[in-house]
Amino acid sequence: VLRDRRPRTLPPGPAEIPFFGRLPFFDEKTGENLRKNYGDIVTYRTGTLRSVFLFDYDTAKEALARLEFADRPSFFSTLSLDDEKTGGLVGSNGVQWQHDRRFVLRNLRNLGMGRSYLEEAINIEAKALVEDLKKYGGEAINYPDSFRTVALNIIWQMVASTRYDLRSSEVDTIYRLTKQFQRNFSVLSLLPFFIPALSRLPNPIKNYLFEADMFKVFIQEMRNVVNGAVDKHLEDYDPDNPRDLIDEYIKDMKENEGDNNSLFRRGALNQIVNDLFGAGSDTVNNQLKWMAYLLARYPEYATMMQQQIDAVVPRDRMVSLDDKPGLPLVEAFTVEVLRYSSMLVFNVQRSAIRDAEINGYLIPKGTMVIVANYSIHHDPRYWDDPHKFYPERFLDDSATKYTAPKQAFFAFGSGRRQCVGELLARMELFLFTAAIIQHFDVLPADGVDLSLEDCENLGGLRVPADKKLIYKPRN
Numbered sequence: 487v488l489r490d491r492r493p494r495t496l497p498p499g500p501a502e503i504p505f506f507g508r509l510p511f512f513d514e515k516t517g518e519n520l521r522k523n524y525g526d527i528v529t530y531r532t533g534t535l536r537s538v539f540l541f542d543y544d545t546a547k548e549a550l551a552r553l554e555f556a557d558r559p560s561f562f563s564t565l566s567l568d569d570e571k572t573g574g575l576v577g578s579n580g581v582q583w584q585h586d587r588r589f590v591l592r593n594l595r596n597l598g599m600g601r602s603y604l605e606e607a608i609n610i611e612a613k614a615l616v617e618d619l620k621k622y623g624g625e626a627i628n629y630p631d632s633f634r635t636v637a638l639n640i641i642w643q644m645v646a647s648t649r650y651d652l653r654s655s656e657v658d659t660i661y662r663l664t665k666q667f668q669r670n671f672s673v674l675s676l677l678p679f680f681i682p683a684l685s686r687l688p689n690p691i692k693n694y695l696f697e698a699d700m701f702k703v704f705i706q707e708m709r710n711v712v713n714g715a716v717d718k719h720l721e722d723y724d725p726d727n728p729r730d731l732i733d734e735y736i737k738d739m740k741e742n743e744g745d746n747n748s749l750f751r752r753g754a755l756n757q758i759v760n761d762l763f764g765a766g767s768d769t770v771n772n773q774l775k776w777m778a779y780l781l782a783r784y785p786e787y788a789t790m791m792q793q794q795i796d797a798v799v800p801r802d803r804m805v806s807l808d809d810k811p812g813l814p815l816v817e818a819f820t821v822e823v824l825r826y827s828s829m830l831v832f833n834v835q836r837s838a839i840r841d842a843e844i845n846g847y848l849i850p851k852g853t854m855v856i857v858a859n860y861s862i863h864h865d866p867r868y869w870d871d872p873h874k875f876y877p878e879r880f881l882d883d884s885a886t887k888y889t890a891p892k893q894a895f896f897a898f899g900s901g902r903r904q905c906v907g908e909l910l911a912r913m914e915l916f917l918f919t920a921a922i923i924q925h926f927d928v929l930p931a932d933g934v935d936l937s938l939e940d941c942e943n944l945g946g947l948r949v950p951a952d953k954k955l956i957y958k959p960r961n
């Protein structure tokens with residue numbers, strides 16, 4: 487018990503139950519309470535793993551940039567589709583992570599991230615989204631399935647040249663897995679990751695207590711989806727005509743055949759595809775839900791943005807990225823949606839590669855380092871009236887120019903593992919938001935009260951509660 491005690495060199499934190507620590511948590515309130523009680527840097531233990539939570543911007547920014555904290559915790563690899571458990575981006579580490587991240591960044595850029603031809607593809611989806619919403623004829627609906635399909639279509643076209651009709655039921659199958667996983671995911675289901683001894687319990691007990699099968703089923707079903715896409719690409723691969731990211735990877739894999747040290751491997755490809763699917767579609771889908779919810783909740787901003795759009799874009803043309811200088815409020819609105827919603831309550835976990843130091847505290851190798859994004863996005867030290875939805879905070883004094891946040895903004899993380907899809911996500915959020923504002927008034931249905939914020943927390947992912955809204959076509 488003595489040896490199990492928290493070393494004095496670690497930051498303060500709540501009392502630890504010997505060998506067990508405390509239950510994991512994902513919500514912003516528990517985080518805020520920790521900060522109030524223990525300060526800007528707090529140790530919190532679950533099972534055998536200690537985490538250090540960072541609540542102030544400067545410390546967090548510096549930590550996220552440091553090589554010592556560029557790893558992800560080792561339990562991420564248990565969800566990998568790669569048999570060697572080292573491939574991919576989100577949960578991998580070391581040389582294979584660097585290799586795979588470089589490959590993905592290069593290819594996302596080559597496939598148009600930040601360029602006009604990708605803008606065209608996004609606007610094809612934006613147009614389809616507008617047509618889909620018009621079909622409801624002003625009926626009150628929950629967040630439409632088309633939000634998730636347009637988000638999936640963009641990344642899936644870049645990765646696998648696949649586009650779905652906005653009402654296709656195939657997308658249901660893919661999203662069912664993610665939804666089911668998010669719903670079943672609970673504090674209890676995570677315990678075996680924190681207390682490895684629990685993994686040795688007999689399977690029926692593990693399933694009963696922790697729904698351990700849920701992870702296996704999810705991995706198996708995702709493996710089927712990804713294998714299907716990669717096998718199909720291998721069948722009709724044409725070296726002279728690479729169509730997408732999978733083909734580019736196959737090309738590199740074939741060029742390196744026979745080299746036993748090559749990091750281009752089928753297992754790594756599977757996990758890259760899985761990561762891009764997982765990180766690149768539901769994130770944008772959820773952000774579109776926040777956008778619709780906040781448009782309905784703050785119609786005064788919708789009206790001001792419609793005036794800006796109508797002044798620079800004829801109604802029969804979609805908004806383009808070149809219109810941005812004339813639409814400062816639209817850009818400010820999308821960035822305020824990211825800050826205010828703080829969809830990822832905590833930044834994706836990092837882990838100390840070696841013993842390291844933060845603000846004079848010694849952080850032992852393997853400690854998780856978690857930046858409290860929600861708290862930093864709502865900290866009055868960095869933001870005026872932080873709980874107010876106020877897009878003008880990202881406009882200059884004359885309200886004619888968008889000004890990017892200079893500090894305390896971690897919606898896409900920071901440092902060496904900063905989101906590789908940030909540029910793509912920003913393009914999508916701007917163009918999809920503008921398309922909806924240009925074509926619709928978004929209103930709450932009769933009897934729907936939006937005066938108080940109402941959102942769910944799905945394992946650390948904040949999503950607005952499903953409210954019936956009306957997408958009323960503008961005259």
Ligand code: HEM
Nearest residue numbers: 575576765766769834897898899900903904905906907911
């Ligand atoms: C609104 C949409 C999105 C948000 C809010 C978001 C947020 C984040 C955050 C917070 C991280 C962790 C960064 C860190 O550890 O510092 C991350 C990582 C990542 N994101 Fe995104 N993301 C979004 C969209 C996308 C898209 C569209 C893609 C597709 C290309 C993508 C791919 C990734 C990948 C692959 C990583 C892992 C990077 C690594 O560990 O090296 N994300 N994202």
